[in-house]
Amino acid sequence: MVTGLVCAVCGTAVPISQALSWKCPLATDVDTHHVLHFENSVEPFRPTDDSNPYLAFRKYLAVDSFGAAIGLSEAERIRIIQETNEAVASIAGTGFLRTPLYRSSELSDALGFTAEGGVWIKDETHNVAGSHKARHLFSELLHLLFAEAAGIAPWTVSTRPPLAIASCGNAAIAASTLAAAVRWPIYVHVPPAATAEVLTALTELDADVRVCARLPEDEAGDPCVLRFREAVANGAIAFGVQGTENAWCLDGGRTIGWEMTEDMGPLMDRIFIQVGGGAFAACVGASLRSAGVHPKLHAVQTEGCAPLARAWENALATGGARNAGPRWNECMWPWETTPVSIADGILDDETYDWIGVLDSMADTGGGPVVVSEQHVMQAYEWAHSLTSVNVSATGVAGLAGLIAMRSDIANDERVVVVMSGVERVEAN
Numbered sequence: 001m002v003t004g005l006v007c008a009v010c011g012t013a014v015p016i017s018q019a020l021s022w023k024c025p026l027a028t029d030v031d032t033h034h035v036l037h038f039e040n041s042v043e044p045f046r047p048t049d050d051s052n053p054y055l056a057f058r059k060y061l062a063v064d065s066f067g068a069a070i071g072l073s074e075a076e077r078i079r080i081i082q083e084t085n086e087a088v089a090s091i092a093g094t095g096f097l098r099t100p101l102y103r104s105s106e107l108s109d110a111l112g113f114t115a116e117g118g119v120w121i122k123d124e125t126h127n128v129a130g131s132h133k134a135r136h137l138f139s140e141l142l143h144l145l146f147a148e149a150a151g152i153a154p155w156t157v158s159t160r161p162p163l164a165i166a167s168c169g170n171a172a173i174a175a176s177t178l179a180a181a182v183r184w185p186i187y188v189h190v191p192p193a194a195t196a197e198v199l200t201a202l203t204e205l206d207a208d209v210r211v212c213a214r215l216p217e218d219e220a221g222d223p224c225v226l227r228f229r230e231a232v233a234n235g236a237i238a239f240g241v242q243g244t245e246n247a248w249c250l251d252g253g254r255t256i257g258w259e260m261t262e263d264m265g266p267l268m269d270r271i272f273i274q275v276g277g278g279a280f281a282a283c284v285g286a287s288l289r290s291a292g293v294h295p296k297l298h299a300v301q302t303e304g305c306a307p308l309a310r311a312w313e314n315a316l317a318t319g320g321a322r323n324a325g326p327r328w329n330e331c332m333w334p335w336e337t338t339p340v341s342i343a344d345g346i347l348d349d350e351t352y353d354w355i356g357v358l359d360s361m362a363d364t365g366g367g368p369v370v371v372s373e374q375h376v377m378q379a380y381e382w383a384h385s386l387t388s389v390n391v392s393a394t395g396v397a398g399l400a401g402l403i404a405m406r407s408d409i410a411n412d413e414r415v416v417v418v419m420s421g422v423e424r425v426e427a428n
């Protein structure tokens, strides 16, 4: 179970019973370098047999500990998870189900692995809203619904403040899908360059889409994030996938790693994860550690935007990669040049959840990988010709990391890549 939250930067503790504990209490608009992490009790990994990962792994989820701490009975918690999942299924066509993990003999052969080793694909393109993003957001939503059910939310169902997110891709679609499922209003802040395909999807989900052009008076930084922060300052609820804005995204994302643990456990030698804001890799790393398996974790970014590899080097040079949170200013800052890559979903100029990713890479003997555009193109080509996964360029960046590192990996190693983010065809 999860026993509490603690800031990985300043050490401030927050009790698990505290509602709406999105941020470290010491985080301010000026000092944003704080992030709450969950503290888990040490216990053997024994999930229950349920097709819904939020029920199968319920006792390891922070949101379940939160629900219990605020007085909801086990039956009530289970009921809310089930009913919300059914509501999601009615909007998304599927509720949350375990996603497939299987060995691809074609990719394994193409990469020269022996029959004892190979490449395993965790296919998240079948998850709710076509990527892993909804997994992170569902624990934020459950936190809100649990607080409401226990009568401790500062609103009622009819006076709910809007949710808010800044994203023009998978996270926006996932957030709008979950919001639509429970009829919760949501503001989605997108750049003028958002694709017609994404805008159509958001509109169909009844999201309040706000196109954010840069205003003359704007300070530096992404205008979508500036408008998102203004909305939150005016009472909206941060409903995104950055642990720095809402730590509870770091809860549900762990279900992916727990599923991998159930399916392969200690058979996994390495895992490659594509990294944008870092919540995904931080969650996979944290879940594997809590379940007691330690495959080497490799965080993959592209040459056009690689602040995490820089943070890794800086952390090693200033006292080590583990527990580097208090050294934020020495390790992590935004990428200076305009980020570019065909893997355009991982171009976050700052890896907000870098601390958890560094901890996991250091714990497991892994490390960051920076790939070229050629590696991403090769990965995309192989994913589409050798597998049946309809995955985007962003979603094959982990495989690109494996391709880039292949000569350092033995032929009989068992390597997992996560393909996430279904390829969305651009509307005309």
Ligand SMILES: Cc1ncc(COP(=O)(O)O)c(C=O)c1O
Pocket (backbone or CB within 6 Å): 131, 169, 170, 171, 241, 274, 275, 276, 277, 278, 279, 280, 281, 345, 346, 348, 394, 395, 420, 421
């Ligand atoms: C398909 C896909 N894979 C990976 C990522 C990276 O996740 P994170 O931002 O949590 O690092 C994203 C989004 O950023 C994504 O859309």
Ligand SMILES: [Zn+2]
Pocket (backbone or CB within 6 Å): 007, 008, 009, 010, 011, 012, 024, 025, 026, 027, 033, 034, 035
């Ligand atoms: Zn703090």
